[in-house]
Amino acid sequence: MKRNDWQHLLLGLTLACPLYAMADYKVLIGIDPADETNKKSLSFGSVPTQSLISTLGAPVVLKQTSDLTDVMRATRTQENDMLVGPPHVTASAISHQYQLLARQKINSEFVLIARKDISSVNQLGGKRLYLTQQDSVRAYVAKGLLDEAGLSLKSLKSVTYGKTSGAGLLALxxxxxxxxxxxxxxxxxxxxxxxxxxxxxxxxxxxxxxxxLMVKKSMPDAEKKKVLRWLSGSDAEAAGLGKMVTTSSADETQYAYIAALGILTPKVISGVATVGSAEVQKLAASGAVLVDTRSVKEYDQEHIKGAIHAPYVEKSLKDREFDSSLDDYSAITKLGKEKALVFYCNGPECWKSYKASVVAKATGVTKIYWYRGGMPEWRENKLPSETKN
Known part of the structure; x- marks a missing residue:
């Protein structure tokens, strides 16, 4: 997007809605790096963005990115008023207090396809896998299909990431x-x-x-109708969103299947107590240290009241057999071994607190509690949180 287009985003017209009157309306657009059609066509130039500002009657701050790891994180932190994204982003957002309003009417079936000497998924252990980029929807679905069969990426001989599925077929x-x-x-x-x-x-x-396209469930119905009205106009089509259609419960069922494919953390860790919100409150009251393992940006934006920040910087696979030598967990090792530690991050889809708990146990910490539900569960239960000023 050109500089003057970004300047247009900061233009505010008459502020019609009290809820957004004192703040920018934040819109995040995530583009799948393997989605050639939308990657080329999506373009919020000055006309579409100004029309969105005019429709909402509020200033708009818009960000477009192909870093879907960050977009998936944003679905859990709920920092944006509106999200536009591919299926796995949509599935995650629906699970975290966003409402699905409309989508492009495009459907596909996906297949795991292998060389003919392999007759079942169970024979893939020790084989070579080609995936599109790590944060693409195809990679997400492939990992889910493997997980359904009880296979992890660690069980494969090699995993190669590329840009297109076509290259994977050529590799076969x-x-x-x-x-x-x-x-x-x-x-x-x-x-x-x-x-x-x-x-x-x-x-x-x-x-x-x-x-x-998703919006926060807390958005007033009048605002949701404005967004739908904008989607039905020519400016939305000019932005590259095409003919989006309003969604139904049948659509949500399809996204629920995608969410079920998500590579979620295991439900238990051997030798570590998995706890819920009520137990976390009791532990904090008894002197346990609540440890936020997320990024500094996420911690500063919102964290459990009283929690300290000790980031787990992960580069290893999101897998129960992860290689901790690839990660930076120095902040975790500085917490001491005698304290009761409660690790949390962004819920079951986030692996940082899982890995922190595993590493802490391996380094000799004796009192470890894992709050698997993390910040999303805490927020949804309306429990005390704070920001770093």
């Missing part, structure tokens, strides 16, 4: 990968052109595959 034909993920339509065309090379091991039901 060149015998430099054993398995990849593709849309069913792509796989059928490729298999017809390359017979006797590969077989489909597993497929998903038909799923949404385009962009969807």
């Amino acid at each position: 034909s060149a015998n430099i990968a054993d398995v990849t993920i593709a849309s069913k339509a792509e796989a059928e065309v490729w298999m017809k052109a390359n017979p006797q090379v590969a077989v489909v091991l597993k497929s998903t039901p038909e799923l949404p595959s385009g962009l969807a």
Whole structure:
């Protein structure tokens, strides 16, 4: 986006809604790096952004990014009033107090496709996997399908990340990968052109595959109607959102399936007590140290009242067999071994507190509690939180 377009975003017209009268209306757009269509077409120039400002009657601050790791984080922190994103972002947002308003009417089935000498998902241990970029929806779905079969990425010989699913299919034909993920339509065309090379091991039901738009559930109904009205106009189409349609309960069921594929943390850690909100409150009252393992930005924005900040900086896979030597957990090791420590982060989808708990146990801490529900559960229960001024 050009500099003058960003300047247009800061223009405010008449402030019509008291809820947003004293604050900017924050809009975050996440683009799947493997989604060539939306990556090329989405462009909020000055006309679409000014029309959105005019429709809402409030200043708009808009951010567009292909860093879907950060976008997924934002679905849990609820720092934006409106989100536009691909299916796994949408599924996460719906789980964290966002309402699905509309989506592009694009559906796909996805398949795990492997070289023909592999006849089942259970035979993938020790094989070579090609995925699109780590934060893409295809990589997300592939990991979920493997997890359903009891396989982790650690159990594979190698995992290669690239930009397109087409490259994965080429890798199969060149015998430099054993398995990849593709849309069913792509796989059928490729298999017809390359017979006797590969077989489909597993497929998903038909799923949404385009962009969807969500708003905070707390947004007034009048504001939601304004957003829907804007979506039905030519300016939204000019921005690259295409013909979005209002959604139904059937759409939410499809996104629920995608959410179920999410690579969630295990429910228990051997030798560590998993606790809920009520237990965290009792532990804090008895002197336990609440440890926020998230980034400094997230901690400063909102944290459990009284919690200290000790970030777990992860570069390892989001996997129960993660390699802690790749991570920076120096803040965790400085907490001491005799204190009762309660680790938390951004809920079951966030691995930082899980890893912190595992590392703390390995380094000799004796009283460890893992608050798996983390900040989202604390916030939803309306329990005391604070910001760092």
